[in-house]
Amino acid sequence: MDLELTEDQKLFRNTTVKFLETEAPVEKVRELNKAGEGFPAEFWAQGAELGWAALLVPEELGGGSISGNGFQDLAIVAEEFGRLVSPGPLLPVNTVIAGLVDGAASGADHSEAIEGLMSGEVIGSWAAYEPNGHWEPLSPSTTAAKNGGNYVITGVKDRVEVGDVANVVLVTARTDEGVALFLVPTDADGVTVEPVESLDFVRHYATIRFDGVTVPAEAKVGTEATTANIVERMFQVATVLQTAEMCGAIDRVFEFTVQWAFDRYSFGRPLASYQALKHRFSDMRTWLECCMATTDEAVKAVNNRAENAGRLASIAKAYVGTKAIVIIQDCVQMHGGLGVTWEHDCHLYLRRTMVDRQLFGTPADHKRRIADLIGL
Amino acid sequence: MSDQIEAVEDFRLRARAWLAENMPKLDPDKEYNTNRVADREWVEHRELQKKLFAGGFAGLCFPKEYGGQGLTPAHQAAFTEESLPYEMPLRLNIPSLGICSGMLLDMGSEEQKQKYLRGAISGEIILCQFLSEPSGGSDLAGLLTRAQRDGDTYVINGQKTWSTFAYAADYATCLVRTDWDAPKHRGLSMIIVPVHDAATHLNRVRMVDGSDEFCEEFFTDLVVPAENLVGTENDGWTVGQRQLFYERQAVGGGSPYVSGRAPSRGNAAGLSIESLAREVGKDQDPAVRELVGWTHAQDVVNHQLIKRITVGMASGEYPAMASSMMRLAHAEIPQAKVDVMFEIAGDAAVTSLPEGDGYLRSVGVAVLMRQGASLGGGSSEMSRNMISERVLMMPREYAADRDVPFREVRRGR
Numbered sequence: 001m002d003l004e005l006t007e008d009q010k011l012f013r014n015t016t017v018k019f020l021e022t023e024a025p026v027e028k029v030r031e032l033n034k035a036g037e038g039f040p041a042e043f044w045a046q047g048a049e050l051g052w053a054a055l056l057v058p059e060e061l062g063g064g065s066i067s068g069n070g071f072q073d074l075a076i077v078a079e080e081f082g083r084l085v086s087p088g089p090l091l092p093v094n095t096v097i098a099g100l101v102d103g104a105a106s107g108a109d110h111s112e113a114i115e116g117l118m119s120g121e122v123i124g125s126w127a128a129y130e131p132n133g134h135w136e137p138l139s140p141s142t143t144a145a146k147n148g149g150n151y152v153i154t155g156v157k158d159r160v161e162v163g164d165v166a167n168v169v170l171v172t173a174r175t176d177e178g179v180a181l182f183l184v185p186t187d188a189d190g191v192t193v194e195p196v197e198s199l200d201f202v203r204h205y206a207t208i209r210f211d212g213v214t215v216p217a218e219a220k221v222g223t224e225a226t227t228a229n230i231v232e233r234m235f236q237v238a239t240v241l242q243t244a245e246m247c248g249a250i251d252r253v254f255e256f257t258v259q260w261a262f263d264r265y266s267f268g269r270p271l272a273s274y275q276a277l278k279h280r281f282s283d284m285r286t287w288l289e290c291c292m293a294t295t296d297e298a299v300k301a302v303n304n305r306a307e308n309a310g311r312l313a314s315i316a317k318a319y320v321g322t323k324a325i326v327i328i329q330d331c332v333q334m335h336g337g338l339g340v341t342w343e344h345d346c347h348l349y350l351r352r353t354m355v356d357r358q359l360f361g362t363p364a365d366h367k368r369r370i371a372d373l374i375g376l
Numbered sequence: 377m378s379d380q381i382e383a384v385e386d387f388r389l390r391a392r393a394w395l396a397e398n399m400p401k402l403d404p405d406k407e408y409n410t411n412r413v414a415d416r417e418w419v420e421h422r423e424l425q426k427k428l429f430a431g432g433f434a435g436l437c438f439p440k441e442y443g444g445q446g447l448t449p450a451h452q453a454a455f456t457e458e459s460l461p462y463e464m465p466l467r468l469n470i471p472s473l474g475i476c477s478g479m480l481l482d483m484g485s486e487e488q489k490q491k492y493l494r495g496a497i498s499g500e501i502i503l504c505q506f507l508s509e510p511s512g513g514s515d516l517a518g519l520l521t522r523a524q525r526d527g528d529t530y531v532i533n534g535q536k537t538w539s540t541f542a543y544a545a546d547y548a549t550c551l552v553r554t555d556w557d558a559p560k561h562r563g564l565s566m567i568i569v570p571v572h573d574a575a576t577h578l579n580r581v582r583m584v585d586g587s588d589e590f591c592e593e594f595f596t597d598l599v600v601p602a603e604n605l606v607g608t609e610n611d612g613w614t615v616g617q618r619q620l621f622y623e624r625q626a627v628g629g630g631s632p633y634v635s636g637r638a639p640s641r642g643n644a645a646g647l648s649i650e651s652l653a654r655e656v657g658k659d660q661d662p663a664v665r666e667l668v669g670w671t672h673a674q675d676v677v678n679h680q681l682i683k684r685i686t687v688g689m690a691s692g693e694y695p696a697m698a699s700s701m702m703r704l705a706h707a708e709i710p711q712a713k714v715d716v717m718f719e720i721a722g723d724a725a726v727t728s729l730p731e732g733d734g735y736l737r738s739v740g741v742a743v744l745m746r747q748g749a750s751l752g753g754g755s756s757e758m759s760r761n762m763i764s765e766r767v768l769m770m771p772r773e774y775a776a777d778r779d780v781p782f783r784e785v786r787r788g789r
């Protein structure tokens with residue numbers, strides 16, 4: 001948690017926590033998983049009422065945040081999502097909104113789509129990955145061929161979060177003039193959606209095929225000339241939300257593992273009294289603090305659109321992505337055999353963290369990007 | 377407070393102008409911040425400190441009544457940023473200003489503050505610490521140097537070691553035992569002693585990287601005035617802990633009392649990891665780029681950690697011992713960097729080069745000295761005890777000397 005939250009932000013956080021604890025406690029997440037469901041539509045609609053999809057939307061379109069720092073507030077929600085491994089399209093919807101908002105400056109107006117997403121009625125996601133490909137959002141093989149006043153999109157995207165229920169997807173595709181983003185409704189002719197499972201308990205993905213899908217020219221978001229900047233912004237929003245979510249997850253796992261160390265006795269002593277274990281807890285506590293520290297700075301930089309935001313976002317993703325799993329696995333170890341049972345919650349957090357770590361650039365991808373950004 | 381504090385940005389502009397006018401620019405042909413301190417640096421840095429003091433830019437976060445400026449850490453951070461292109465009296469930062477002066481401000485008498493604190497801020501005096509003893513590293517409170525009260529004086533006998541820069545200092549804050557019948561923490565006293573005295577024999581300790589900035593001292597009936605006692609007699613542990621707090625803070629990089637920052641150096645040789653990768657022709661190797669990116673990330677995280685914990689401690693959200701996390705990270709992260717540099721330097725790290733300035737070999741020397749980061753200023757193991765016991769509130773380790781008169785505590789030979 002950011003140590004410098006304003007009173008408004010603390011209130012917003014408390015409201016978020018209360019809502020999540022009531023509507024989506026971890027038991028509920030387990031029920032959803034058992035039923036094979038991703039997230040209940042009404043849960044997301046209620047979240048949207050709390051402003052979860054409005055924080056990156058400009059005030060003139062009905063969005064905004066009380067604190068005036070929308071991305072910071074959004075990161076608060078993401079962190080609380082991590083603490084409870086919450087369901088819901090927080091990351092994909094807000095990432096699409098970030099792209100649409102920035103795209104409007106150079107291209108067609110998408111305020112209607114933004115309003116739909118903001119209300120919670122429309123679900124959107126960024127379709128950036130392609131089969132057998134790694135994280136290279138600016139090198140799609142999907143094409144968008146100009147046909148009069150329309151574009152015809154052909155290609156396959158995969159690992160599309162909430163792709164199974166999304167109403168619109170933001171597709172990166174190659175045009176004659178470069179790479180562009182297109183907002184494509186999933187009920188358009190030629191779109192086929194194939195649900196894909198993930199390691200996460202409730203986070204569903206999909207492979208989406210576009211077989212000559214015709215969209216109007218206004219479906220383009222921004223222009224080919226601005227695509228790289230829009231993609232960079234979406235990339236920063238997505239990776240830092242992942243990072244904040246991972247922070248919430250490790251914070252919660254560490255918290256219940258410390259409690260376990262006090263409660264569990266062996267040889268007549270609590271686990272917390274063994275120096276060999278205390279030292280490991282101290283290491284974990286320190287790395288957890290580092291994760292929080294780098295996330296704070298990345299959140300602020302992305303919020304302020306700072307010139308170094310891309311570098312700080314990659315630093316946070318590389319660092320937290322690397323450390324989060326190490327911390328959770330050591331917490332699993334502290335629980336003994338219990339930690340690898342289905343019944344214990346450790347694996348729910350491990351699953352969420354693994355998914356966050358691997359998508360939108362692995363830590364290794366981000367480390368190499370940092371080398372690029374520092375001019376090596 | 378009736379005094380209005382100057383806005384940080386106004387202060388920054390005023391500092392920028394003053395620095396340009398008064399401080400010498402860094403000379404590209406001169407070596408700075410090497411691990412060996414040239415004797416001339418002590419002369420130069422005292423003069424630079426006097427300049428800062430005369431200009432009203434010394435001891436920014438110390439109160440005005442002791443020669444400081446009564447400003448905030450934000451002012452100090454701004455000043456440090458502005459000072460980067462200039463020569464600064466960096467050698468006086470630690471331990472003199474960051475550790476000893478901080479402790480004196482909190483624990484010293486009015487007379488002590490007027491003499492030693494003002495002296496340190498004005499550049500007249502350099503302070504150092506006489507803490508560790510050869511008999512025990514982490515078990516500081518088990519120290520054996522004794523001070524006997526004799527009228528208006530104390531007579532000190534014993535031995536200290538690991539006193540950084542003592543050879544260049546004027547006075548030391550010396551932790552001694554004054555009561556052998558009390559349990560170990562309750563029989564200590566902190567006394568200010570002169571460093572250069574006929575009753576004190578001082579040696580420099582040579583380290584594996586060739587540096588000799590640490591000293592050891594032997595006291596034979598060293599006589600100091602009783603008024604040099606800091607705090608009360610036998611309450612030296614309280615005073616010492618305050619000093620240790622400042623040590624953790626300063627060594628961890630979070631002290632508000634240090635000014636300026638050393639020109640960055642990737643290792644002992646002033647070589648950045650990026651230039652090392654280029655120098656050995658591996659800068660386009662994706663595996664090396666990944667290592668460089670990771671090392672850069674960890675360096676940045678180390679600074680971000682300091683910032684966060686400083687905020688947390690200032691607001692009371694975190695206990696003072698949270699500084700042990702900075703201390704731990706400040707060892708682990710630089711060590712990981714040394715390892716990466718050794719890896720990248722490869723076969724060039726262990727022999728000197730036929731031409732050039734031997735850059736790569738010093739990567740090897742940094743590896744020799746690697747563990748220094750987790751030993752100096754309290755070992756990382758002690759930091760881990762502190763974090764688990766004082767931050768996570770886990771049970772304390774068993775101590776055989778707890779509540780036992782110190783003279784009955786068993787000691788090694």
